[in-house]
Amino acid sequence: xxxxxxxxxxxxxxxxxxxxxxxxxxxxxxxxxxxxxxxxxxxxxxxxxxxxxxxxxxxxxxxxxxxxxxxxxxxxxxxxxxxxxxxxxxxxxxxxxxxxxxxxxxxxxxxxxxxxxxxxxxxx
Amino acid sequence: xxxxxxxxxxxxxxxxxxxxxxxxxxxxxxxxxxxxxxxxxxxxxxxxxxxxxxxxxxxxxxxxxxxxxxxxxxxxxxxxxxxxxxxxxxxxxxxxxxxxxxxxxxxxxxxxxxxxxxxxxxxxxxxxxxxxxxxxxxxxxxxxxxxxxxxxxxxxxxxxxxxxxxxxxxxxx
Numbered sequence: 001x002x003x004x005x006x007x008x009x010x011x012x013x014x015x016x017x018x019x020x021x022x023x024x025x026x027x028x029x030x031x032x033x034x035x036x037x038x039x040x041x042x043x044x045x046x047x048x049x050x051x052x053x054x055x056x057x058x059x060x061x062x063x064x065x066x067x068x069x070x071x072x073x074x075x076x077x078x079x080x081x082x083x084x085x086x087x088x089x090x091x092x093x094x095x096x097x098x099x100x101x102x103x104x105x106x107x108x109x110x111x112x113x114x115x116x117x118x119x120x121x122x123x124x
Numbered sequence: 125x126x127x128x129x130x131x132x133x134x135x136x137x138x139x140x141x142x143x144x145x146x147x148x149x150x151x152x153x154x155x156x157x158x159x160x161x162x163x164x165x166x167x168x169x170x171x172x173x174x175x176x177x178x179x180x181x182x183x184x185x186x187x188x189x190x191x192x193x194x195x196x197x198x199x200x201x202x203x204x205x206x207x208x209x210x211x212x213x214x215x216x217x218x219x220x221x222x223x224x225x226x227x228x229x230x231x232x233x234x235x236x237x238x239x240x241x242x243x244x245x246x247x248x249x250x251x252x253x254x255x256x257x258x259x260x261x262x263x264x265x266x267x268x269x270x271x272x273x274x275x276x277x278x279x280x281x282x283x284x285x286x287x288x289x290x291x292x293x294x295x296x297x
Contacts, residue, residue: 037155037262038262038263054254054256054257055257078159078163079159079257080155080159080260081155081156081159083155083156096143096147104137107137
Protein backbone atom coordinates (compact mmCIF):
# COMPACT_ATOMS: atom_id res chain seq x y z
CA UNK A 1 0.00 0.00 0.00
CA UNK A 2 2.81 2.35 0.99
CA UNK A 3 4.61 1.58 -2.24
CA UNK A 4 1.46 2.22 -4.19
CA UNK A 5 0.93 5.61 -2.51
CA UNK A 6 4.54 6.52 -3.13
CA UNK A 7 4.22 5.60 -6.82
CA UNK A 8 0.97 7.55 -7.09
CA UNK A 9 2.57 10.68 -5.61
CA UNK A 10 5.60 10.38 -7.92
CA UNK A 11 3.24 9.90 -10.87
CA UNK A 12 1.13 12.96 -9.97
CA UNK A 13 4.19 15.16 -9.43
CA UNK A 14 5.53 14.04 -12.78
CA UNK A 15 2.20 14.88 -14.42
CA UNK A 16 2.32 18.36 -12.92
CA UNK A 17 5.82 18.83 -14.36
CA UNK A 18 4.79 17.72 -17.83
CA UNK A 19 1.72 19.96 -17.65
CA UNK A 20 3.95 22.92 -16.76
CA UNK A 21 6.28 22.06 -19.63
CA UNK A 22 3.33 21.74 -22.01
CA UNK A 23 1.91 25.14 -21.05
CA UNK A 24 5.36 26.73 -21.34
CA UNK A 25 5.79 25.16 -24.81
CA UNK A 26 2.39 26.50 -25.83
CA UNK A 27 3.26 29.97 -24.58
CA UNK A 28 6.56 29.99 -26.52
CA UNK A 29 4.85 28.61 -29.63
CA UNK A 30 2.40 31.55 -29.53
CA UNK A 31 5.20 34.09 -28.91
CA UNK A 32 7.11 32.70 -31.91
CA UNK A 33 4.10 33.21 -34.16
CA UNK A 34 3.63 36.86 -33.16
CA UNK A 35 5.54 39.66 -34.80
CA UNK A 36 6.93 42.36 -32.54
CA UNK A 37 5.50 45.40 -34.33
CA UNK A 38 7.92 47.78 -32.67
CA UNK A 39 11.02 45.79 -33.70
CA UNK A 40 12.72 44.89 -36.98
CA UNK A 41 11.55 41.44 -38.09
CA UNK A 42 11.67 39.91 -34.61
CA UNK A 43 9.11 37.67 -33.02
CA UNK A 44 7.74 38.35 -29.57
CA UNK A 45 9.86 35.47 -28.35
CA UNK A 46 13.09 37.10 -29.59
CA UNK A 47 12.31 40.61 -28.42
CA UNK A 48 12.66 42.35 -25.10
CA UNK A 49 11.20 45.67 -26.22
CA UNK A 50 8.55 47.41 -24.13
CA UNK A 51 5.83 46.56 -26.64
CA UNK A 52 6.85 42.87 -26.72
CA UNK A 53 6.97 42.60 -22.94
CA UNK A 54 3.54 44.25 -22.57
CA UNK A 55 2.05 41.93 -25.15
CA UNK A 56 3.64 38.87 -23.49
CA UNK A 57 2.01 39.87 -20.19
CA UNK A 58 -1.40 40.22 -21.85
CA UNK A 59 -1.02 36.84 -23.61
CA UNK A 60 0.10 35.13 -20.40
CA UNK A 61 -2.97 36.46 -18.63
CA UNK A 62 -5.20 35.16 -21.42
CA UNK A 63 -3.53 31.73 -21.23
CA UNK A 64 -4.13 31.69 -17.47
CA UNK A 65 -7.79 32.49 -18.20
CA UNK A 66 -7.89 29.31 -20.34
CA UNK A 67 -8.40 31.14 -23.63
CA UNK A 68 -7.62 29.10 -26.75
CA UNK A 69 -4.79 29.95 -29.16
CA UNK A 70 -7.42 30.97 -31.71
CA UNK A 71 -9.10 33.34 -29.26
CA UNK A 72 -5.72 34.97 -28.52
CA UNK A 73 -4.93 35.35 -32.23
CA UNK A 74 -8.39 36.81 -32.91
CA UNK A 75 -7.89 39.32 -30.08
CA UNK A 76 -4.53 40.41 -31.51
CA UNK A 77 -5.57 40.58 -35.18
CA UNK A 78 -8.64 42.66 -34.25
CA UNK A 79 -6.25 45.25 -32.80
CA UNK A 80 -3.16 44.97 -34.98
CA UNK A 81 -4.30 43.20 -38.17
CA UNK A 82 -3.09 39.93 -39.74
CA UNK A 83 0.41 41.42 -40.03
CA UNK A 84 1.00 40.65 -36.35
CA UNK A 85 0.95 36.91 -37.14
CA UNK A 86 3.86 35.20 -38.88
CA UNK A 87 1.49 32.45 -40.09
CA UNK A 88 -1.24 34.22 -42.05
CA UNK A 89 -4.71 32.81 -41.35
CA UNK A 90 -6.56 30.89 -44.09
CA UNK A 91 -8.91 33.53 -45.51
CA UNK A 92 -10.35 34.37 -48.91
CA UNK A 93 -7.41 36.70 -49.57
CA UNK A 94 -4.80 34.11 -48.56
CA UNK A 95 -6.34 31.05 -50.26
CA UNK A 96 -3.93 31.28 -53.19
CA UNK A 97 -0.96 31.55 -50.83
CA UNK A 98 -1.99 28.43 -48.89
CA UNK A 99 -3.21 26.19 -51.70
CA UNK A 100 -1.18 27.17 -54.75
CA UNK A 101 1.88 25.10 -53.66
CA UNK A 102 -0.39 22.08 -53.06
CA UNK A 103 -1.95 22.59 -56.48
CA UNK A 104 1.50 22.67 -58.13
CA UNK A 105 2.50 19.52 -56.22
CA UNK A 106 -0.63 17.70 -57.43
CA UNK A 107 0.14 18.71 -61.03
CA UNK A 108 3.74 17.49 -60.58
CA UNK A 109 2.60 14.11 -59.25
CA UNK A 110 0.11 13.80 -62.10
CA UNK A 111 2.84 14.51 -64.70
CA UNK A 112 5.19 12.00 -63.04
CA UNK A 113 2.44 9.37 -62.97
CA UNK A 114 1.57 9.93 -66.63
CA UNK A 115 5.26 9.71 -67.59
CA UNK A 116 5.75 6.46 -65.66
CA UNK A 117 2.68 4.90 -67.25
CA UNK A 118 3.88 6.07 -70.67
CA UNK A 119 7.42 4.65 -70.13
CA UNK A 120 5.96 1.33 -68.90
CA UNK A 121 3.66 0.98 -71.88
CA UNK A 122 6.60 1.82 -74.14
CA UNK A 123 8.73 -0.92 -72.55
CA UNK A 124 6.01 -3.55 -72.76
CA UNK B 125 -0.91 17.03 -80.24
CA UNK B 126 1.37 16.03 -77.34
CA UNK B 127 3.59 19.09 -77.78
CA UNK B 128 0.47 21.28 -77.85
CA UNK B 129 -0.59 19.93 -74.44
CA UNK B 130 2.94 20.48 -73.12
CA UNK B 131 2.95 24.05 -74.39
CA UNK B 132 -0.49 24.69 -72.87
CA UNK B 133 0.72 23.24 -69.54
CA UNK B 134 3.85 25.41 -69.45
CA UNK B 135 1.83 28.45 -70.49
CA UNK B 136 -0.74 27.75 -67.76
CA UNK B 137 2.00 27.38 -65.13
CA UNK B 138 3.66 30.59 -66.29
CA UNK B 139 0.37 32.51 -66.08
CA UNK B 140 -0.36 31.03 -62.63
CA UNK B 141 3.05 32.07 -61.30
CA UNK B 142 2.63 35.50 -62.85
CA UNK B 143 -0.73 35.99 -61.10
CA UNK B 144 0.64 34.80 -57.73
CA UNK B 145 3.72 37.04 -57.86
CA UNK B 146 1.71 39.99 -59.17
CA UNK B 147 -0.69 39.79 -56.22
CA UNK B 148 2.16 39.16 -53.79
CA UNK B 149 3.88 42.33 -54.97
CA UNK B 150 0.68 44.35 -54.77
CA UNK B 151 -0.46 43.03 -51.39
CA UNK B 152 -0.04 45.15 -48.28
CA UNK B 153 2.98 43.73 -46.50
CA UNK B 154 3.38 46.58 -44.09
CA UNK B 155 1.95 47.08 -40.67
CA UNK B 156 -1.41 48.85 -40.90
CA UNK B 157 -1.84 51.02 -37.82
CA UNK B 158 -5.32 52.09 -38.95
CA UNK B 159 -6.91 48.65 -38.53
CA UNK B 160 -9.13 49.81 -35.63
CA UNK B 161 -10.38 52.97 -37.32
CA UNK B 162 -14.11 52.53 -37.94
CA UNK B 163 -14.52 50.03 -35.10
CA UNK B 164 -15.85 50.60 -31.60
CA UNK B 165 -13.31 51.47 -28.94
CA UNK B 166 -12.89 48.41 -26.66
CA UNK B 167 -14.08 48.97 -23.09
CA UNK B 168 -11.37 49.95 -20.66
CA UNK B 169 -11.47 51.10 -17.08
CA UNK B 170 -8.95 53.64 -15.83
CA UNK B 171 -8.05 54.90 -12.36
CA UNK B 172 -7.39 58.62 -12.06
CA UNK B 173 -3.80 59.86 -11.85
CA UNK B 174 -4.90 62.46 -9.28
CA UNK B 175 -7.14 60.22 -7.20
CA UNK B 176 -6.69 56.43 -7.69
CA UNK B 177 -10.08 55.69 -6.09
CA UNK B 178 -11.86 57.62 -8.83
CA UNK B 179 -12.40 55.39 -11.88
CA UNK B 180 -13.91 55.94 -15.30
CA UNK B 181 -14.80 53.73 -18.22
CA UNK B 182 -14.11 54.37 -21.86
CA UNK B 183 -15.87 54.75 -24.32
CA UNK B 184 -17.19 57.73 -22.45
CA UNK B 185 -20.86 57.74 -21.49
CA UNK B 186 -20.93 61.54 -21.60
CA UNK B 187 -22.83 63.09 -24.48
CA UNK B 188 -19.94 64.43 -26.49
CA UNK B 189 -19.90 64.63 -30.28
CA UNK B 190 -16.20 63.91 -30.25
CA UNK B 191 -13.49 63.42 -27.71
CA UNK B 192 -9.79 62.61 -27.82
CA UNK B 193 -7.75 59.90 -26.18
CA UNK B 194 -4.05 60.58 -25.87
CA UNK B 195 -1.49 58.07 -24.62
CA UNK B 196 1.45 59.88 -23.07
CA UNK B 197 4.25 59.61 -20.57
CA UNK B 198 6.55 62.08 -18.82
CA UNK B 199 9.67 60.13 -19.94
CA UNK B 200 8.61 60.31 -23.60
CA UNK B 201 10.40 63.17 -25.37
CA UNK B 202 7.98 63.36 -28.38
CA UNK B 203 5.14 63.73 -25.84
CA UNK B 204 6.69 67.02 -24.73
CA UNK B 205 6.80 68.18 -28.37
CA UNK B 206 3.13 67.42 -28.98
CA UNK B 207 1.89 68.80 -25.64
CA UNK B 208 1.35 72.41 -26.89
CA UNK B 209 -0.93 71.00 -29.63
CA UNK B 210 -3.04 69.21 -27.01
CA UNK B 211 -3.29 72.43 -25.00
CA UNK B 212 -4.32 74.29 -28.16
CA UNK B 213 -6.96 71.65 -29.00
CA UNK B 214 -8.45 72.01 -25.53
CA UNK B 215 -8.33 75.81 -25.42
CA UNK B 216 -9.29 76.69 -28.98
CA UNK B 217 -11.59 73.80 -29.87
CA UNK B 218 -13.01 72.95 -26.44
CA UNK B 219 -12.58 69.23 -27.00
CA UNK B 220 -12.43 66.85 -24.07
CA UNK B 221 -9.14 64.97 -23.94
CA UNK B 222 -8.83 61.76 -21.97
CA UNK B 223 -5.18 61.08 -21.21
CA UNK B 224 -3.75 57.64 -20.61
CA UNK B 225 -0.55 57.95 -18.61
CA UNK B 226 1.57 55.05 -19.87
CA UNK B 227 4.04 53.23 -17.57
CA UNK B 228 5.02 56.32 -15.66
CA UNK B 229 5.93 57.39 -12.15
CA UNK B 230 3.00 59.32 -10.63
CA UNK B 231 5.26 62.08 -9.27
CA UNK B 232 6.93 62.56 -12.68
CA UNK B 233 3.58 62.62 -14.47
CA UNK B 234 2.18 65.22 -12.07
CA UNK B 235 5.34 67.29 -12.41
CA UNK B 236 5.04 67.13 -16.22
CA UNK B 237 1.47 68.48 -16.09
CA UNK B 238 2.36 71.21 -13.60
CA UNK B 239 5.22 72.45 -15.75
CA UNK B 240 3.65 72.13 -19.23
CA UNK B 241 -0.03 72.62 -18.38
CA UNK B 242 -2.86 70.14 -18.12
CA UNK B 243 -5.01 69.90 -21.26
CA UNK B 244 -6.71 66.70 -20.04
CA UNK B 245 -10.30 66.40 -18.93
CA UNK B 246 -9.33 63.18 -17.18
CA UNK B 247 -6.00 61.37 -16.81
CA UNK B 248 -6.14 57.62 -16.28
CA UNK B 249 -3.22 55.42 -15.33
CA UNK B 250 -1.92 52.52 -17.40
CA UNK B 251 0.84 51.22 -15.15
CA UNK B 252 1.62 48.02 -17.10
CA UNK B 253 0.71 48.96 -20.69
CA UNK B 254 -2.27 46.58 -20.80
CA UNK B 255 -4.89 49.33 -21.26
CA UNK B 256 -3.02 50.67 -24.28
CA UNK B 257 -2.84 47.18 -25.80
CA UNK B 258 -6.58 46.74 -25.18
CA UNK B 259 -7.26 49.71 -27.47
CA UNK B 260 -4.63 48.65 -30.03
CA UNK B 261 -1.85 50.97 -28.93
CA UNK B 262 1.81 50.59 -29.89
CA UNK B 263 3.38 52.91 -27.32
CA UNK B 264 3.68 56.63 -26.70
CA UNK B 265 2.53 59.08 -27.91
CA UNK B 266 -0.66 58.06 -29.65
CA UNK B 267 -3.93 59.89 -30.28
CA UNK B 268 -7.45 58.69 -31.06
CA UNK B 269 -10.55 60.68 -32.00
CA UNK B 270 -13.75 58.98 -30.82
CA UNK B 271 -17.28 59.95 -31.86
CA UNK B 272 -20.50 59.93 -29.82
CA UNK B 273 -21.13 56.25 -30.64
CA UNK B 274 -17.72 55.26 -29.28
CA UNK B 275 -16.33 54.61 -32.78
CA UNK B 276 -12.66 55.36 -33.44
CA UNK B 277 -12.73 57.79 -36.37
CA UNK B 278 -9.11 58.86 -36.35
CA UNK B 279 -5.91 57.37 -35.02
CA UNK B 280 -2.41 58.76 -35.06
CA UNK B 281 0.68 56.86 -33.95
CA UNK B 282 3.48 59.25 -32.97
CA UNK B 283 3.58 62.87 -31.85
CA UNK B 284 1.01 65.40 -33.08
CA UNK B 285 2.59 67.95 -35.42
CA UNK B 286 0.95 70.85 -37.27
CA UNK B 287 -0.29 68.57 -40.09
CA UNK B 288 -1.84 66.08 -37.66
CA UNK B 289 -3.27 68.98 -35.66
CA UNK B 290 -5.06 70.27 -38.78
CA UNK B 291 -6.35 66.76 -39.54
CA UNK B 292 -7.76 66.41 -36.02
CA UNK B 293 -9.42 69.84 -36.24
CA UNK B 294 -10.96 68.90 -39.61
CA UNK B 295 -12.20 65.59 -38.14
CA UNK B 296 -13.95 67.16 -35.14
CA UNK B 297 -15.59 70.00 -37.11
